[in-house]
Amino acid sequence: xxxxxxxxxxxxxxxxxxxxxxxxxxxxxxxxxxxxxxxxxxxxxxxxxxxxxxxxxxxxxxxxxxxxxxxxxxxxxxxxxxxxxxxxxxxxxxxxxxxxxxxxxxxxxxxxxxxxxxxxxxxxxxxxxxxxxxxxxxxxxxxxxxxxxxxxxxxxxxxxxxxxxxxxxxxxxxxxxxxxxxxxxxxxxxxxxxxxxxxxxxxxxxxxxxxxxxxxxxxxxxxxxxxxxxxxxxxxxxxxxxxxxxxxxxxxxxxxxxxxxxxxxxxxxxxxxxxxxxxxxxxxxxxxxxxxxxxxxxxxxxxxxxxxxxxxxxxxxxxxxxxxxxxxxxxxxxxxxxxxxxxxxxx
Amino acid sequence: xxxxxxxxxxxxxxxxxxxxxxxxxxxxxxxxxxxxxxxxxxxxxxxxxxxxxxxxxxxxxxxxxxxxxxxxxxxxxx
Numbered sequence: 078x079x080x081x082x083x084x085x086x087x088x089x090x091x092x093x094x095x096x097x098x099x100x101x102x103x104x105x106x107x108x109x110x111x112x113x114x115x116x117x118x119x120x121x122x123x124x125x126x127x128x129x130x131x132x133x134x135x136x137x138x139x140x141x142x143x144x145x146x147x148x149x150x151x152x153x154x155x156x157x158x159x160x161x162x163x164x165x166x167x168x169x170x171x172x173x174x175x176x177x178x179x180x181x182x183x184x185x186x187x188x189x190x191x192x193x194x195x196x197x198x199x200x201x202x203x204x205x206x207x208x209x210x211x212x213x214x215x216x217x218x219x220x221x222x223x224x225x226x227x228x229x230x231x232x233x234x235x236x237x238x239x240x241x242x243x244x245x246x247x248x249x250x251x252x253x254x255x256x257x258x259x260x261x262x263x264x265x266x267x268x269x270x271x272x273x274x275x276x277x278x279x280x281x282x283x284x285x286x287x288x289x290x291x292x293x294x295x296x297x298x299x300x301x302x303x304x305x306x307x308x309x310x311x312x313x314x315x316x317x318x319x320x321x322x323x324x325x326x327x328x329x330x331x332x333x334x335x336x337x338x339x340x341x342x343x344x345x346x347x348x349x350x351x352x353x354x355x356x357x358x359x360x361x362x363x364x365x366x367x368x369x370x371x372x373x374x375x376x377x378x379x380x381x382x383x384x385x386x387x388x389x390x391x392x393x394x395x396x397x398x399x400x401x402x403x404x405x406x407x408x409x410x411x412x413x414x415x416x417x418x419x420x421x422x423x424x
Numbered sequence: 425x426x427x428x429x430x431x432x433x434x435x436x437x438x439x440x441x442x443x444x445x446x447x448x449x450x451x452x453x454x455x456x457x458x459x460x461x462x463x464x465x466x467x468x469x470x471x472x473x474x475x476x477x478x479x480x481x482x483x484x485x486x487x488x489x490x491x492x493x494x495x496x497x498x499x500x501x502x
Contacts, residue, residue, distance in 0.1 A: 114442060118438075136469065140441070141472065150476060151445070152473075
């Protein structure tokens with residue numbers, strides 16, 4: 078009896094990994110999905126914090142893809158290990174703080190460890206040669222295979238015909254002729270294949286699946302490192318960079334102002350860790366202060382918070398300031414005029 | 425059969441799913457787990473994860489800001 082071969086597919090929640098998995102499933106391979114959570118992932122619920130995105134489906138696209146394909150999905154937290162990828166990428170960064178080549182190598186390496194531990198035979202990714210400027214080029218795709226340690230156990234079904242045969246192909250576990258020859262940045266072949274499979278409700282995030290490809294986010298991360306005087310972060314740091322309006326009026330502190338109810342509710346959860354401000358005389362946002370702020374700094378922060386409250390036109394706004402472990406004190410401040418908040422304060 | 429509770433408050437998805445996945449590894453078929461979370465996304469994600477892994481949602485309710493999802497652990501895959 079032929080041995081049932083098993084593969085693990087890296088599932089991002091996007092179309093390419095979905096199609097690559099479907100191709101391999103159709104060749105009779107048992108496939109399970111794996112998804113690595115780095116803390117920088119762009120997933121529905123980070124956006125769902127903001128009310129204006131509530132019309133979007135609140136789903137994790139990787140889970141949704143797995144369910145559509147009828148496969149299991151293992152979501153693995155790699156936050157600590159991933160720090161080294163972000164902070165010390167051997168192959169450098171892309172346009173922003175995105176270490177795409179190191180990232181892909183890291184994820185394939187983790188997948189390789191997983192198949193070794195779980196008795197699976199090979200790894201599947203949705204990579205397409207020429208699709209991405211850093212990690213999916215003819216010259217970098219072998220780097221991922223080599224540096225991850227997966228070598229010829231890494232199968233890219235969507236562009237396999239442009240690559241040397243992998244072990245699953247050589248050993249006859251799968252038929253190479255049934256694999257594809259996609260190439261380049263055009264999405265047409267993927268869209269056509271999706272239509273052939275009857276898939277039409279898939280995610281196609283414009284900026285990829287990672288916040289590190291986002292210019293504004295990368296800028297906030299760089300600012301965080303500069304303000305702290307060290308290149309390091311905790312999960313809360315990188316989560317908070319996704320939420321609110323960030324203003325740094327002085328090098329020693331930053332104000333994070335909720336932009337709407339959903340963000341205010343999320344920031345509420347951090348009140349016990351941060352000095353926080355809220356307008357009292359008028360409805361307004363919740364704001365956190367990150368850094369070591371003096372009383373004078375906090376009055377400045379209060380003026381900023383007042384600026385984003387319903388009292389922005391008032392002569393005076395009452396703002397409560399609560400330092401960690403202390404009782405709130407109320408200050409009366411004149412809100413900043415709309416054009417009086419220097420642009421360079423916005424991170 | 426035993427009943428357990430997992431505090432996943434303030435965690436954004438997929439962290440509640442990851443914590444539930446990890447917790448359930450130590451449970452047996454028929455055990456139940458209350459996952460207490462605050463991210464509304466968990467109301468979709470935890471049931472989706474349960475469906476693909478063969479676990480059952482017994483109840484989902486909201487108590488003030490908490491979302492409490494009760495899972496019955498399914499049989500282990502062979």
